[in-house]
Amino acid sequence: MYNLIRNILFKLDPEKSHSLLLKCLKLKSYFHTKRINYNKYLYKPVKLMGLNFKNALGLAAGLDKNGIYVDSFAKMGFGFIEIGTVTPKPQSGNKIPRLFRIIPAHALINRMGFNNSGIDQIVSNLKKISFKGVIGVNIGKNKNTPIEKGILDYIHCMKKIYYLSSYIAINISSPNTQKLRELQYGILFEKLLVGIKHTQEKLTKIYKKHVPIAIKISPDLSEQEIIHICYNLIKYDIDAVIATNTTSDFSLIKGLQNSTEIGGLSGQPLQSKSTNIIKILNRELKNRIVIIGVGGIDSLISAREKIHSGAQLIQLYSSLIYHGPKIVKKIIKYL
Incomplete structure (x- = not known):
């Protein structure tokens, strides 16, 4: 059925078709006979960072930017959802x-630029959901905020969303916000971690709740840059690292339609690159920090590869567009 729906949707503009699909997913009638029973084969609990995940497969940030469709995605079987x-x-x-x-590469290029309704609206949206599982909130800086003051945007979002989040993901690796990736390096990275950690400690005392912090990194980092990141993640006692965001390396899709567009590449071509990053993280972190693997997971084999490389949790995005909800059940069932 999804293949038929996909053929229709793929005739439309990608962003419009994604919006249409999300609205369809939200219709109660669609889920009337599609409710998930986690007691069967999708309930494979994992406990990490003090959180109880229904299973190890989550939805990556990007599909539900404003936290409107959490309940719909939860019914697909995801163990956790990141908005x-x-x-x-x-x-x-x-x-x-x-x-x-x-399409031939089962990939997407996006240059969305953090389009969203703002933190206050997201807070309002999250108060309305019924899903009781793990919800991550991925936060970033506004386009017009100077990079030197970017930390203030992250702290502002943390203060607003802390009590409603299961964990908070710090996005410093999108290629679509100018200079954002500079926050992964040197003194800017250390200042960011100091500010984030200080804010986390203050909010933990206020709400009597520890909300884990995950740093989302780029797949385009060198090995030495990854080693430096690992050193600082350990030094500042960060809870998790998400590997990885989209890539700016288009070498694997050269010559294909739309391959010259500017933006971040996700999907199958990112698979090996993100897995290699996970291997380095695993070697350097030595199980001291949780690794969340994302990038090109489109099958049970690629999901297992991420886990065998060191990821304790995994996420998908692009493959949901290309394969539909069945990919979620298939991966969870056989993990």
């Missing part, structure tokens, strides 16, 4: 068109 990226102020993102399919 966002969310910024302090609402922003429309980059000019349309900004999302492109690379």
Whole structure:
């Protein structure tokens, strides 16, 4: 059935078809006979960072930017759901068109630019959901905030969303916000971690609740840069690292339709690159920090590969567009 639906949706503009699909997913009638019974084969609990995950497969940030469709995705069987990226102020993102399919490679290029309704609206949205599982909130800085003051945007979002989040993901690796990736390096990275950790400790005391912090990194880092990141993640007692965001390396899709578009590449071509990053993280972190693997997971084999490389949790995004909800059940059932 999904293959038929996909053929229709793929005739539409990618962003419009994604929006239409999400609205369809939210219709109660669609889920009337599709409710998940976790007691069967999708309930494979994992406990990490003090959190109880229904299973190890989550939805990556990007599909539900504003936390509107959490309940719909939860019914597919995901063990946890990450929404966002969310910024302090609402922003429309980059000019349309900004999302492109690379169909032969089962990939997407996006240059969305953190389009979202702003942290206050997301707080309101999350108060309405019924899902009781793990919800991560992925946060970023506004486009117009100077990179040197970016830390203030992250702290602002943390203070707003802390009590509603299971964990908070710090997005410093999107290629679609100018200079954002500079926050992964040197003194800017250390200042960010100091500010984030200090804020986490203050909010833990206020709410009597420890909300884990995950740092989402780029797949385009060198080995030495990854080693430096690992050193600081351990030094500042960060809870988790998400590997990885989209890539700016388009070598594997050269010559394909839309392959010259600017943005971040996700999907199958990212698979090996993100897995190699996980291997380095696993070697350097030595199980001291949770690794969440994401990038090109499109089958049971690629999911297992991420886990065997060191990821304790995994996420998918692009493969949901190409394969539909069945990929979620298939991976969880046989993990």
